[in-house]
Amino acid sequence: MIRKEHYLMRDSIAKKIFKDQELGKELTARLVSIILKTDYQEIYDNLTPSFTDIGINALTVDSDTDVMYETNDNIINIEINYSYGPTRKAQLNGYVTELYLGQLKSSKNYKNAKGVIQILIEDYDFFHKGELLYEVVLKDNKYNLPDDEFFKRFRISLDYLSKLNYNEVIKSDNKLVKLLYFLICNNKEERDKVYKDDEFMEKVIKNAEEIAGRAQMPLFLSNEEITRLDMEYYQKVGFDKGVEQGIEKGIEKGIELNKHEMINNLYQNGVSLDLISKSSNLSIEEVKKILNDKKIDE
Numbered sequence: 001m002i003r004k005e006h007y008l009m010r011d012s013i014a015k016k017i018f019k020d021q022e023l024g025k026e027l028t029a030r031l032v033s034i035i036l037k038t039d040y041q042e043i044y045d046n047l048t049p050s051f052t053d054i055g056i057n058a059l060t061v062d063s064d065t066d067v068m069y070e071t072n073d074n075i076i077n078i079e080i081n082y083s084y085g086p087t088r089k090a091q092l093n094g095y096v097t098e099l100y101l102g103q104l105k106s107s108k109n110y111k112n113a114k115g116v117i118q119i120l121i122e123d124y125d126f127f128h129k130g131e132l133l134y135e136v137v138l139k140d141n142k143y144n145l146p147d148d149e150f151f152k153r154f155r156i157s158l159d160y161l162s163k164l165n166y167n168e169v170i171k172s173d174n175k176l177v178k179l180l181y182f183l184i185c186n187n188k189e190e191r192d193k194v195y196k197d198d199e200f201m202e203k204v205i206k207n208a209e210e211i212a213g214r215a216q217m218p219l220f221l222s223n224e225e226i227t228r229l230d231m232e233y234y235q236k237v238g239f240d241k242g243v244e245q246g247i248e249k250g251i252e253k254g255i256e257l258n259k260h261e262m263i264n265n266l267y268q269n270g271v272s273l274d275l276i277s278k279s280s281n282l283s284i285e286e287v288k289k290i291l292n293d294k295k296i297d298e
Helices: 013-017 023-038 039-043 084-103 106-111 159-164 168-173 173-185 188-194 199-215 223-237 244-256 259-268 275-281 284-297
Strands: 067-070 074-081 115-122 133-137 150-158
Touching: 013 023, 013 067, 013 074, 013 199, 023 039, 023 067, 023 074, 023 115, 023 173, 074 084, 084 115, 084 150, 106 150, 115 159, 150 159, 159 173, 168 173, 173 188, 173 199, 223 259, 259 275, 259 284, 275 284
Parallel strands: 074 115, 115 150
Antiparallel strands: 067 074, 133 150
């Protein structure tokens, strides 16, 4: 079977779409209403954009979120994650804490504090269960009973969408599938077919194309670029195990696509045979064989 190419809309462009004054509100309302299984119009009528810099004080670091909205009952934080590691994990948890504590200026605010909903659009399946959407809440560990619902986190796996072809998307009854497929579909003809009956989504996609055109950059990241950016991210965070974790994550993504090509990409980007071997659970001889086979194919 010929593998499907892995593409992601550039996160800088995706964020601008969700924050767009005209289109962002409706796109977010659609997303939230699907996730919460609530009435779209009710969400839309009560949805307002909010400041993305949520630092509680001047000493708070990395406090600029991707996308922020509020309703009467909740603060909604949307984050687009293409790389994940210890730094990003701490950052996401910090956002939740800051969004809740930032409301509590005095004891008078306690009873009116809004809940926090964090929606993570991720280029990986965090729980490795093959689902598109995971809902994470505080629960009792023994009886699986919900605790205080002031916080909910929804993890959306773009990896799930990447495995679908456009005909499957068109036929799908899952509204979330069709809503977010534009984030991973690099083929313009296929995008047009998926969204031909949705005037609003046609506007969203046109807006994304215009942003890319003005910036003179491709609308989508290729799999090779995604791998390179993963490596750069994990090198930048400065953890002792950061680079190794980044490689493990990259190889894990590549298993469904083509593990051999992923290993070759890592080697071409200067990663040592020893580190590739440890991260892929292959011997150095097996890694060398994969690289030699690649040369023969070329």
